[in-house]
Amino acid sequence: MTTAPIYEARNISKNYGSVVALQDVSLHVGAGEVLGLVGDNGAGKSTLVKVLSGVHAPEAGQLLLEGVVRQWDSPHDALELGVETLYQDAGLAPHLSVSANVFLGREVVKPGLLGKLGFLAQKDMDTRAHEGLERVGIAVPASKRSVTQLSGGQRQAVAIGRAVSWARKVLILDEPTNHLGARQAAEVLVAIRAAKAKGLGVILISHTLPHVLEVTDRIVVMRLGKVVADAPTSEFSADSLVKTITGVLDARSGG
Ligand SMILES: Nc1ncnc2c1ncn2[C@@H]1O[C@H](COP(=O)(O)OP(=O)(O)O)[C@@H](O)[C@H]1O
Numbered sequence: 001m002t003t004a005p006i007y008e009a010r011n012i013s014k015n016y017g018s019v020v021a022l023q024d025v026s027l028h029v030g031a032g033e034v035l036g037l038v039g040d041n042g043a044g045k046s047t048l049v050k051v052l053s054g055v056h057a058p059e060a061g062q063l064l065l066e067g068v069v070r071q072w073d074s075p076h077d078a079l080e081l082g083v084e085t086l087y088q089d090a091g092l093a094p095h096l097s098v099s100a101n102v103f104l105g106r107e108v109v110k111p112g113l114l115g116k117l118g119f120l121a122q123k124d125m126d127t128r129a130h131e132g133l134e135r136v137g138i139a140v141p142a143s144k145r146s147v148t149q150l151s152g153g154q155r156q157a158v159a160i161g162r163a164v165s166w167a168r169k170v171l172i173l174d175e176p177t178n179h180l181g182a183r184q185a186a187e188v189l190v191a192i193r194a195a196k197a198k199g200l201g202v203i204l205i206s207h208t209l210p211h212v213l214e215v216t217d218r219i220v221v222m223r224l225g226k227v228v229a230d231a232p233t234s235e236f237s238a239d240s241l242v243k244t245i246t247g248v249l250d251a252r253s254g255g
């Protein structure tokens with residue numbers, strides 16, 4: 001898979017005060033490619049996600065979407081141009097229904113197209129939300145149910161389904177299978193494959209290495225704010241991946 005990257009980060013650095021969270025980090029993802037991003041706690045994965053999605057501005061470096069240098073002033077900028085992110089421990093609005101959560105915030109993002117949604121009959125919205133989630137392989141209970149009636153795993157499934165169904169170019173998932181049971185985690189993998197088939201560039205952050213090895217095309221390993229490996233998934237074994245993450249093995253150089 002050697003197409004031009006759909007999304008690319010070049011030489012990104014980001015500090016929190018005196019903490020260096022990212023140091024000269026570069027990575028890219030192609031259209032229809034699933035990139036795994038792994039590393040121990042504190043490696044900088046979530047910080048990188050927040051730079052890629054416009055939450056944090058980096059101190060140095062560039063972001064290129066479809067080859068065009070972009071600067072995000074807010075997450076809405078990135079969303080507007082098709083970069084959809086599910087943040088680690090992202091929540092849903094508990095007082096709203098499933099379908100309301102699926103459509104939440106879209107009016108702000110795309111006033112031209114989706115401003116109309118405000119006038120959609122509730123029933124239409126429920127139907128569309130349900131279809132949207134089913135299309136990406138997420139089995140969700142009735143859309144008109146309140147989120148308070150869902151289990152933690154079901155809420156997570158709705159959040160993932162929302163991200164997958166709205167993403168237009170890039171989908172970033174920060175530890176989406178945390179707190180999920182085996183069956184729901186398997187659904188997430190199905191959704192990731194659906195996103196890949198749709199031609200999205202997918203970045204998957206996960207500590208569940210068997211999932212990463214199963215669903216990704218390429219893996220970037222981070223350690224202490226730096227990329228220490230970037231190679232096709234087929235070049236890793238479960239053992240070599242763990243060793244690269246922990247620093248026992250430094251066979252591959254990052255780039
Ligand atoms: N809001 C923050 N303020 C200060 N330090 C932070 C903040 N967020 C993360 N860090 C620090 O930045 C580093 C990278 O963290 P993070 O990006 O969350 O790593 P990961 O997601 O790989 O576990 C860690 O040293 C962490 O303590």
Ligand SMILES: [Mg+2]
Binds near residue numbers: 045046047088
């Ligand atoms: Mg994290």
